[in-house]
Amino acid sequence: MVKYVVGETLENVQYVINNLIVDNNGATSQIDHIVINPRGVFVIETKNYSGEIYGSENQREWTQVLAYGNVKNKLYNPLKQNATHVYNVKKIVGNLPVYSLVVFAQNNTEHIEAKNVIPLSSLKSALSSGKSVLSQKQMESAYHLLLNNKVDISTEQHVENVRKQQWNVKHGICPRCGGDLVLRNGKYGTFWGCSNYPKCKFIKNEQEQRSISTK
DSSP states (O other), rough: OOHHHHHOOOOTTTTTEEEEEETTTTEEEEEEEEEEETTTEEEEEEEOOEEEEEEEETSEEEEEEEGTTTTEEEHHHHHHHEEEEEEEEHHHHHHHEEEEEEEEETOTTTTTOOOEEEEEEHHHHHHHHHHHOOEEEEEHHHHHHHTTOOOOOOOHHHHHHHHHHHHHHHHTTTTOOOOBBEEEETTTEEEEETTTTTTTEEEEHHHHHHHHHHH
């Protein structure tokens, strides 16, 4: 559905890439959609969850409520998922402005407190708002840089790469940049952060890391 809203590549107007898989030190990221227009590079993660979704920007897990409240499921915060995609895109396009957007196809965002999470009905306006900051040359360059970094692999290989990322976290290796994960103290308790901070802002809370390490 998002694919039909964003449309296709139109030279001098926008460049669109759908279902892009990129490599980062042997780990792969599958990005739903990228739109490059004069306002910047937009990295779009699509979710088709039904029911009522509750969550905020900094929560690790969100809650899906179904069957009039009788069923509740935990969902991983899609903003955190898309943060890895944004990181990988920034490594490719350099200093160009890159923005994260999480789009809910069923428009059920009324209980979500996060500015970069929007209903599908607001996607067009989100892509067209703001000042023009990219030239035609910059847009075209970013488009070709991303395509040149596209990895053609099977779904099975991508799943295997995801398992490798989980192995890295378990053994104290940052899955984004390959740096060491070090234990730090923060506002909400202790967490594992990348030794290459602030260049790399990957974090994982201590409890989650302990759970992974015991598997």
